[in-house]
Amino acid sequence: MSSFQTKIRISKGFNSRARLNNGVLDISLSRYLNDVQKKEIIDKFTVWADKKLSNIDREWQLWQPDFHDGEILRTLNKNYQLVFHKNEKKLKIKLRGNFIDVFLDNDLDKVKIRKSIMNVLAKDNQSFLTYYLKELNKKFFHGELNKCLFRNQNSRFGSCSRKGNINISSKLLFAPKEVFFYICVHELAHLIHFNHSKSFWRFVAGIDPQYKEKEVWLKNNGWHFG
Numbered sequence: 001m002s003s004f005q006t007k008i009r010i011s012k013g014f015n016s017r018a019r020l021n022n023g024v025l026d027i028s029l030s031r032y033l034n035d036v037q038k039k040e041i042i043d044k045f046t047v048w049a050d051k052k053l054s055n056i057d058r059e060w061q062l063w064q065p066d067f068h069d070g071e072i073l074r075t076l077n078k079n080y081q082l083v084f085h086k087n088e089k090k091l092k093i094k095l096r097g098n099f100i101d102v103f104l105d106n107d108l109d110k111v112k113i114r115k116s117i118m119n120v121l122a123k124d125n126q127s128f129l130t131y132y133l134k135e136l137n138k139k140f141f142h143g144e145l146n147k148c149l150f151r152n153q154n155s156r157f158g159s160c161s162r163k164g165n166i167n168i169s170s171k172l173l174f175a176p177k178e179v180f181f182y183i184c185v186h187e188l189a190h191l192i193h194f195n196h197s198k199s200f201w202r203f204v205a206g207i208d209p210q211y212k213e214k215e216v217w218l219k220n221n222g223w224h225f226g
C-alpha cells in the first residue's frame with residue numbers, strides 16, 4: 001500500500017475526475033452526486049492511485065546484492081563480477097578491470113566482506129559521481145559545489161554541508177537511475193536553499209517533477225533524507 005495525500009474538490013460539472021500530481025491524489029467530484037456516490041468514487045480513485053504508485057514501486061527496484069562468489073554486481077556506472085579466493089592469510093579486495101578479487105581469510109564474516117567490497121566500489125565510482133554532480137550543477141544549479149564523495153552510510157541517502165561538500169550513500173550505486181537522479185537533485189538544491197523550506201521543494205519540483213513519488217519510494221525502502 002502506497003502512502004499519499006488526497007485533495008478533494010467539488011466541481012460544477014457532471015463529471016468527476018482524478019489525477020496524480022507529484023504523488024498527491026487530486027480528486028474533483030461533481031456537485032450532483034449524493035454522499036454514497038461520492039464515497040464510491042473516492043474509493044475507486046484511491047484504488048486506482050494506489051495501483052499506479054505501487055507500480056512505480058515495482059519498477060524502481062533497489063537491488064540488494066548478496067555478495068557471493070561469481071555474482072555480477074550491476075551498478076549505475078559499471079558492472080563487476082566477484083571472484084572469491086579462499087584460504088588466504090588476510091581479507092583483501094583487489095580490483096582488476098571489471099573483476100573484483102576477494103581474498104578470504106578463514107573468518108568468513110559477511111558484514112566485513114560486504115563492507116570491504118563496498119569501499120572498493122565507492123572508490124572506483126568516485127570520478128563518476130563527481131562528474132555526474134558537476135554536470136547537473138552546471139545544468140540546473142550553478143551552486144558552489146566542493147567535494148563529492150560516496151560514503152558507506154545506510155539510512156541517510158545523502159547530505160550536503162555548508163561548505164558545499166556532498167556525500168551520497170554508496171548503497172545507492174544499486175538504486176534505479178531515476179531515484180539516483182532525484183537524490184543528486186535534492187542534495188544539489190541544498191547548495192541554493194540550505195533547508196527544507198517551501199522554496200526548497202518548489203525548486204526541486206521544477207527540476208524533478210516526479211520527486212514526491214521518489215520520496216515515497218525512498219521512505220518505503222527505509223531511507224530518510226539529509
Ligand SMILES: [Zn+2]
Nearest residue numbers: 186196225226
Ligand atoms: Zn535535504
